[in-house]
Amino acid sequence: MKKSFLFISCEEAKHICDKRQYDEASGWERIKLGLRLAWCRVTRSYSSKNNKLTQAMKKAEVNCLNQTEKQNLQNAFEQELAKYQH
């Protein structure tokens, strides 16, 4: 029981690593992740790939439509599409 207080599983480490990409990991979670990263090669590899993905997303500044914009587009398109399907 005490062990899990500080030592976490690989799965939990990956989960914290995911949360950290969005600045949603707490300070305590980051400490636990740091400890795991110090000795677990699998977590280190996952973390490295995950960080690279975050950096790539930031660098590319990709954009997309939000739900409302997409719905508006869909509605306008469906109206027009109906004309071609009759």
Add this chain to the structure above:
Amino acid sequence: MANHKIEPNNWIKLYSDYLFNYTITRVSSREIAQDLVSETFLAGLKSMSNFKGKASERTWLVSILKRKIIDHYRKINSKKGKAEVRMSYNSGDENDGDWLEEQIADSSDMTAQDSMENTELGNQIYECLSKLPNKQAQVFKMKTILGYETKAICNELNITASNLWVIIHRARTTLAECMEKNWLK
């Protein structure tokens, strides 16, 4: 040989984000980008009979979009368009008298090559995103690109927070592998 079929029912779901991302890097506002994407889909419908199936639907739609973007710039650079531009040399504050060039902030030190590389990187990210199941792509875009709060996504899609993190984890794992193969190395 015609390998690709045309399926307009899926266009919005499959290509709207890609086309929007393509456009937003080339025009000045979200509204204009949305209009151009919308016009592209409508033009695609009108000219469906011209689709030979040699290129993919997406490539074909992008070629229509490129023409729409050029038309957009032609329009705003026409005499009428120029006449509609209103600029104020003097802003009325302490910067009075500064040349227009001096008033424009140097937004970044990005070179043309950096910009091209980022565009290619964006295209590669969309390539990899297109390989994700719909739900994963949707949640990933909402969380990572649109920056929605976890709670907002859960409410919108009616899923729990732990569900969301499982979806995010799967999406990130697939994307990281895809990007590593094709870009990061």
